Amino acid sequence: MVSKPFTVDLSKPVVFQVGHLGEAYEKWVNQPIVSKDGPRFFANDFCELLTLTKWWVIPLVWLPAVCWLVSVSIQRGLTSTEAASAVIGGIFIWTLLEYCLHRFLFHLKTTSYWGNTLNYLLHGCHHKHPLDRLRLVFPPAATAILCVPVWTVFRLLSTYSIAPALFGGGLLGYVIYDCTHYYLHHGKPSKGYGHILKRYHLNHHFKAQNKGFGITSSIWDHVFGTFPAPKVGET
Known part of the structure; x- marks a missing residue:
């Protein structure tokens, strides 16, 4: 007897359900529900x-x-100019970190119960419910946890005086990222860079989930070959 495929009941708390989808999880999570009301x-x-x-x-x-x-x-001895340069460097490092986290962690293919569950909590929920206003930005508690290993790397790779400003720049890059991400989903840019970014990001959600991993910039998608190919006649 063939068992019936598991179905997520969105009228009930979902987090501990999605793990049961197994190999069907990826297909399910990339079929978005366009509603401002997310599940419990x-x-x-x-x-x-x-x-x-x-x-x-x-x-x-x-x-x-x-x-x-x-x-x-x-x-600790940096001049204002040196501190500003460190902040700019941190923002640049964040753009690469943003790309890598999105591509290699948030879109990691999973099939196990806990793998699916953790993926849903990290990012899958956003793909399933892209207009959920209250689950678009990262909760501060989760960000604080992720900051620990990132700070450790910054401290190991830079000097005692530069590390705080460099890390501060990375943190500023994160703030820009989360606010930009929210705006791309809920703002209405009609022209300019904002409009280009919105179209590029929504393409990632609704057409090519394996392309377009940048949020604040598409630079690393161009570098690593994951920029979505334009349609014929599109400029």
Whole structure:
């Protein structure tokens, strides 16, 4: 007797359901539901609350941290010009990190129960419900956890005085990324760079999920050959 394929019941908390999809998970998660109302994640109210974040929380929480990190570098001997250069360098490093995280972690192919579950929490939920306003930006608690290994790498690869400003630049790049990402889904740019970015990003969601991994810039998609090919007649 052939068993019936597992079906996710969106009227119930979904996080601990998606793992049961197995090999069908990738196809399911890339069939978006275009609705502003996302599903409930957890039965527990506190766990559910931790998954909900308004976009303005990101700059409110992290911009003061960026300023503090830059001030630490200046206190350790950097001039204002040197600190600004370190911040710019950190932003540039973030663009590569943004691309790599999106391509190699967020779009890692999974089939196991816990692999599917973790992928859904990290990024799959956004592809399934791309207009869910409260689950588009990263919750600060999750970002803080990811900051630990990133800070460790920055500290190992730079000097005692440069590391805070360099990391602050990376953190500023993240803030720009999350705010830009929110705008691309919920803003309405009609022309200019914003319009180009929105079209490029929505193509990733609705046409070619294996292309277009940059958010704030398409530079690394061009470098690594993952920029989506334009349609015939498209400029």
